Amino acid sequence: MELGNRSIEVLSIPGHHPTALAFYDPKTNLMFTGDTFYPGRLYVYDWPAFRKSIKRMVRYGEEKGVTLFIGNHIEMTGQKGKDYPTGSTYQPDEHALPLTLVQFSRGCRFNCHFCAVASYFKKQQYYRDIPEVIAEIESQPRKLVFFVDDNINSYPELSIKLFREIKALKIHWVSQSTIDMAEDPKLMDAMLESGCLGHVVGFESVDPRNLKRMRKASNLPRWERYARQLKVMREYGLQTWASFVLGYDFETPASVKDTADFALDNKFTFAAFNILMPYPDTPMFKQLTAENRLLYGGKWWLHPDYRFNSAAFVPKSCSPEELTQACWEARSRFNSFSSLIYRAVDFKTNMRNPIRFATYLQFNPIFRKEVFKKQGMRFGFH
Numbered sequence: 336m337e338l339g340n341r342s343i344e345v346l347s348i349p350g351h352h353p354t355a356l357a358f359y360d361p362k363t364n365l366m367f368t369g370d371t372f373y374p375g376r377l378y379v380y381d382w383p384a385f386r387k388s389i390k391r392m393v394r395y396g397e398e399k400g401v402t403l404f405i406g407n408h409i410e411m412t413g414q415k416g417k418d419y420p421t422g423s424t425y426q427p428d429e430h431a432l433p434l435t436l437v438q439f440s441r442g443c444r445f446n447c448h449f450c451a452v453a454s455y456f457k458k459q460q461y462y463r464d465i466p467e468v469i470a471e472i473e474s475q476p477r478k479l480v481f482f483v484d485d486n487i488n489s490y491p492e493l494s495i496k497l498f499r500e501i502k503a504l505k506i507h508w509v510s511q512s513t514i515d516m517a518e519d520p521k522l523m524d525a526m527l528e529s530g531c532l533g534h535v536v537g538f539e540s541v542d543p544r545n546l547k548r549m550r551k552a553s554n555l556p557r558w559e560r561y562a563r564q565l566k567v568m569r570e571y572g573l574q575t576w577a578s579f580v581l582g583y584d585f586e587t588p589a590s591v592k593d594t595a596d597f598a599l600d601n602k603f604t605f606a607a608f609n610i611l612m613p614y615p616d617t618p619m620f621k622q623l624t625a626e627n628r629l630l631y632g633g634k635w636w637l638h639p640d641y642r643f644n645s646a647a648f649v650p651k652s653c654s655p656e657e658l659t660q661a662c663w664e665a666r667s668r669f670n671s672f673s674s675l676i677y678r679a680v681d682f683k684t685n686m687r688n689p690i691r692f693a694t695y696l697q698f699n700p701i702f703r704k705e706v707f708k709k710q711g712m713r714f715g716f717h
């Protein structure tokens with residue numbers, strides 16, 4: 336089956352249903368097994384066919400090197416020993432599928448000018464029930480959880496309730512948060528007591544003029560170039576993945592270098608020097624379209640000449656090539672081996688205790704490899 340530029344291999348696997356299919360993606364080595372095979376109650380209507388299908392999938396998996404079989408759901412209620420009636424089409428409170436990635440909410444209350452989350456969710460945030468989130472974490476064996484929320488601390492009262500429940504689970508976790516979390520001691524206490532190791536934090540820029548253009552409301556109050564918030568985060572020992580959006584109107588190669596200096600000075604655990612990407616439907620995309628500043632025919636994500644980490648628009652204060660080169664230099668500098676060693680030596684964060692140091696040592700080389708591998712890559716190829 337052709338899916339854009341990706342071929343998916345399809346296998347017939349009757350047993351649960353005569354028409355059941357499995358889908359194998361050779362690019363990721365994942366096999367999707369739908370309603371036939373998953374970690375829960377299996378419903379089999381034709382046993383001989385089912386046995387043959389499972390054997391075929393195992394053989395196929397061994398030949399192709401499948402790394403993960405992913406089922407559709409669990410088919411069991413969250414209550415021990417209680418199943419849904421056969422043939423149910425409505426299955427509330429289904430037992431959680433065990434994944435390392437957990438999500439408490441979607442969306443964000445802020446409205447950043449460049450952000451696809453803000454335009455998609457229209458400043459709304461949608462939450463799951465806390466007991467459901469806790470049950471999901473409890474149902475899996477891993478002790479390090481990544482909450483993939485867009486901004487886990489949008490509404491601190493709700494976050495604190497979640498963190499108080501997490502505390503008893505004795506896990507460690509990371510997520511994404513706006514930097515205004517550092518202004519709320521109650522939130523910081525609850526977060527740390529629940530096992531938080533750190534966050535991806537959108538600093539975006541070290542120039543308040545750019546932040547204003549971005550409408551980055553969480554970063555601007557009482558501007559001190561983040562000194563106050565960083566001091567608090569360090570005192571709490573949070574490890575930070577600093578994220579920057581480079582290319583707003585006052586950006587120049589010199590300001591990108593200044594941003595890299597800022598990241599190095601603060602010994603961030605990770606840093607991402609992202610070129611501003613005009614995502615469709617964002618106010619930024621509309622503005623650049625109206626000003627006729629989009630490159631690649633306005634659809635960089637489909638254009639055969641577009642390469643990863645290249646500017647897809649004409650910046651105001653430098654050329655697209657200068658911006659691309661400056662961001663690459665920032666990335667290379669931050670991820671060099673000498674920087675890796677220099678950043679490690681921070682007894683408040685990266686060397687605070689063995690767990691922090693192990694996390695730093697384990698993930699920094701992986702991140703470094705990814706950064707260099709992806710530079711200049713054509714979309715859809717790897």
Ligand code: SF4
Pocket residue numbers: 442443444445446447450451452453485486513537553
């Ligand atoms: S704070 Fe982050 S997630 Fe929220 S709108 Fe801004 S960039 Fe998007």
